[in-house]
Amino acid sequence: MRQVAILSVAMTKFGVSEKTNLEMFAEAGLEAIAQSNLEPKDMEALYFGNCLGDFEEGQMHMAPFAHAELGLPISAPATRFESACATATVAIRHAALLVGAGIYDVVLAGGTERACAMGTPLATKTFAMGHHAQYESRPGLTFPGVFAMAAHMYSDKYGIPLKELKLNMAEVAVKNHYHGSMNPKAHFQKEIDVNTVLDGMMVADPLQLFDCCPFSDGAAAVVVAEAGRAKDFSKKPVYIAGMGQASCGPLYLQKDITRVRSREESVAQAYREAGLGPDDIDVVELHDCFTIAEILALESFGFYEFGKAYDAATKRETYLGGKVAVNPSGGLKAKGHPIGATGAAQVTEIVEQLREESGPRQVEGARVGLVDTLGGDFGTICNIILRS
Amino acid sequence: MDYKLTYDQYQQGLEQGKLLGLKCNGCDAVTFPPKSLCRECNGSDLNITEIEGHGTLRTFTVVRVPPMGFTAPYVVAMAEIDEGAWVMGNLVDINPDDADMSLIGKKVRLGNQIVKGDNYSGGDSRVVTFSLAAD
Ligand SMILES: [Zn+2]
Numbered sequence: 351m352r353q354v355a356i357l358s359v360a361m362t363k364f365g366v367s368e369k370t371n372l373e374m375f376a377e378a379g380l381e382a383i384a385q386s387n388l389e390p391k392d393m394e395a396l397y398f399g400n401c402l403g404d405f406e407e408g409q410m411h412m413a414p415f416a417h418a419e420l421g422l423p424i425s426a427p428a429t430r431f432e433s434a435c436a437t438a439t440v441a442i443r444h445a446a447l448l449v450g451a452g453i454y455d456v457v458l459a460g461g462t463e464r465a466c467a468m469g470t471p472l473a474t475k476t477f478a479m480g481h482h483a484q485y486e487s488r489p490g491l492t493f494p495g496v497f498a499m500a501a502h503m504y505s506d507k508y509g510i511p512l513k514e515l516k517l518n519m520a521e522v523a524v525k526n527h528y529h530g531s532m533n534p535k536a537h538f539q540k541e542i543d544v545n546t547v548l549d550g551m552m553v554a555d556p557l558q559l560f561d562c563c564p565f566s567d568g569a570a571a572v573v574v575a576e577a578g579r580a581k582d583f584s585k586k587p588v589y590i591a592g593m594g595q596a597s598c599g600p601l602y603l604q605k606d607i608t609r610v611r612s613r614e615e616s617v618a619q620a621y622r623e624a625g626l627g628p629d630d631i632d633v634v635e636l637h638d639c640f641t642i643a644e645i646l647a648l649e650s651f652g653f654y655e656f657g658k659a660y661d662a663a664t665k666r667e668t669y670l671g672g673k674v675a676v677n678p679s680g681g682l683k684a685k686g687h688p689i690g691a692t693g694a695a696q697v698t699e700i701v702e703q704l705r706e707e708s709g710p711r712q713v714e715g716a717r718v719g720l721v722d723t724l725g726g727d728f729g730t731i732c733n734i735i736l737r738s
Numbered sequence: 739m740d741y742k743l744t745y746d747q748y749q750q751g752l753e754q755g756k757l758l759g760l761k762c763n764g765c766d767a768v769t770f771p772p773k774s775l776c777r778e779c780n781g782s783d784l785n786i787t788e789i790e791g792h793g794t795l796r797t798f799t800v801v802r803v804p805p806m807g808f809t810a811p812y813v814v815a816m817a818e819i820d821e822g823a824w825v826m827g828n829l830v831d832i833n834p835d836d837a838d839m840s841l842i843g844k845k846v847r848l849g850n851q852i853v854k855g856d857n858y859s860g861g862d863s864r865v866v867t868f869s870l871a872a873d
Contacts, residue, residue: 475805479858484745485771486826488853489865490801490808498799499816506797506842555800555837601816602824603777607797 351450353577354590356736358385359698361570364686365537366466371403371412374569375462376419378691383420383458386573387583390421393573394454396428397445399437399461400690405476406464420458432690434480435639436725437461438570439693439732443593445574446734456579460571463688473565477689480726482600494554494562496727497640500607501556504642507608508657516556519641520547521663523560523683526638529670530680532711535695537566537686547641561641566686570694572701586705591718592624592735598728607728608657613650616731617722624718624735628652631674631735632716633703635696637724638681644668647722648676675713678703693723697734704738742784743772751788752850752864759823761787768821771866777823791848793817795841795868796824800834807856813837817846817868827866845871 360381362374369377375398383390398413409415417428431441438461445457465473474492481487481496501519505512524544530536542560550559580587594616598604604611621627628651636651638644648659653674662668668676679685679699682692700719702708721734743760748771751758759770764781770789775782798815801808813829828851829837846868855861 470803471806474803475807478805483859484863488859488863489814489826489828490804490812490853491814491826492801492803492805494803495799495801495814499797499814502799502839502842503797505839512839551802552800553803555802557799600826602771602826605796605818605824 352452354446354449355575355577355580356588356590356697356701357573357575357580357583358382359572359701360385361535361691361695361698362568363535364566364568364688364695367464367567371400371407371409371462371464372415372419374464374567375416375460375571378460378569379416379420379458379571382460382571382573388456388573391423392456393422393426393458395426395445395457396420396422397431397441397457397459398428399431399441399694401432401434401437401463402465402468402476405472406467433730433732434725435637435687435689435692436723436730436732437690437693439696439721439723439734440595440730442572442574442694442697443595443732443734446590446593449574449576456573456575458571459574460569460694461690462569463690464567465565465688466567470565485602486600492554494557494640496601497642498554498557500646501642503606504608510660512556515660516548517544518661518664519561519645520544522638522641522644523547525663525669526677526681526683529678529711530684532709533680533685536680536684537564538680538684557640563639563682563687566688568686568688568691568695570691570698572694572697586738588701588704588736588738590734591626591737592620592622594619594733596731601727604728608646610646610650610728610731612728612731613647613722613724616733617651620733620735626718626735630718631720633675633678633700633713633719634722635677635679635681635699635719636722638677638683639687639724643724644676644681651720670711670713678708678711678713693721693732696721696723700736704736739782741774743786748772749864757789757791757848759787759789759821760784768823770819770821770823771825789819789821792871793819793846793848793868795829795844795846798829798837798841800837807854815868819848825866827868830867831869847871
């Protein structure tokens with residue numbers, strides 16, 4: 351395999367947008383291409399992420415229209431990826447695999463989502479289409495519901511009283527909102543405290559509103575290229591050191607959802623390819639769709655033993671300046687979660703961190719960063735390790 | 739290869755009050771709800787079996803912000819049936835506001851109820867329910 355680099359990254363501001371999916375993607379995509387010192391005609395393929403355009407705008411098959419917005423050549427195929435919330439990371443991984451294999455030299459990858467256009471009842475419904483339709487959606491399961499069930503199971507399995515667990519989960523939200531307050535692209539740029547979380551409306555017991563990431567609009571894109579292209583480039587090169595992706599079936603087959611088996615396998619693949627381990631990671635963008643999700647991820651990575659990561663934020667070990675900086679962008683919780691774009695925004699944050707472009711939220715001396723994106727109810731996990 | 743126990747057959751079973759699953763002739767594991775291959779060994783030598791309908795509640799949530807078409811609050815739970823498989827369903831016969839951590843580990847009896855269809859589900863369907871066992 352050839353070495354692969356990320357030449358450039360770009361994202362729109364995340365939040366509620368009046369722009370269409372295509373308009374948002376054009377903004378991110380054209381900026382990424384401009385930043386790479388290349389032109390649209392140099393792109394050999396577009397790997398385009400979008401989950402719910404069908405419901406958001408009545409738009410299926412959006413990839414060729416994104417291709418047209420960007421002015422890509424007819425010879426560059428545009429392909430839609432859909433892996434629920436892990437969509438853009440999976441698109442970037444496949445771009446990197448084909449560049450690594452020598453099929454392409456330069457690929458544009460990323461995604462766009464306009465979830466807010468649906469409103470909460472329809473958005474909740476369409477997100478729930480990510481559960482097994484016949485056996486798990488029909489009892490009225492929702493995404494907060496899945497992570498709520500994981501939180502109850504975690505409390506029971508490790509003997510941590512629910513009240514204590516919830517207080518520690520609230521600290522995860524407080525941390526990510528604090529980080530997000532330093533990110534001008536974040537959906538929420540306001541600090542909160544533990545009471546903001548504990549006074550919030552109940553969404554799915556025991557998860558309250560501020561345990562949950564928002565529905566967001568936004569787009570992000572990255573230029574993936576053969577590493578030689580990065581050498582004659584003004585910005586500090588950032589390389590893909592290792593990648594992983596793994597799959598699990600419905601929850602009834604996963605059983606113990608305090609252990610994310612797909613993530614344990616995916617991150618092991620990424621560590622193996624990179625020749626690195628948990629101690630080598632300086633900065634992480636992980637999939638904190640719900641506060642409990644961040645806790646589960648830290649354990650899957652091997653940063654903490656199982657049952658031990660629940661108070662990591664409380665002990666400030668996952669803050670900027672802590673043991674390992676987790677979600678310096680604000681994470682899905684504060685930066686926002688336009689599902690088809692999320693993974694590309696995570697890669698954007700890590701690349702900027704490794705280039706020391708992150709301003710007030712810069713992780714000092716960051717050299718190795720981990721991207722972690724979860725799709726569906728643990729059905730897909732994709733990890734990318736980047737290094738400068 | 740023939741699909742041994744289809745969703746439609748499973749639904750017809752529920753309508754008759756039967757919880758149909760698959761017993762593996764290779765490893766004896768019971769797969770419930772059904773899928774193409776044994777959940778333990780991926781074996782395809784399977785016989786349709788009726789499960790007893792007893793289990794233990796493993797986790798739950800009270801959904802308070804429902805998807806379009808559902809009326810909250812209601813309890814969604816996962817239980818491990820005595821035959822070893824896990825299944826998702828609705829905990830019924832309980833006030834959702836009374837659902838707390840003491841439910842985990844409780845014995846449940848399986849049944850089923852109708853969920854109204856919507857534009858995406860091809861009509862009404864039945865889902866597994868759990869009721870707290872008397873003993
Ligand atoms: Zn078997």
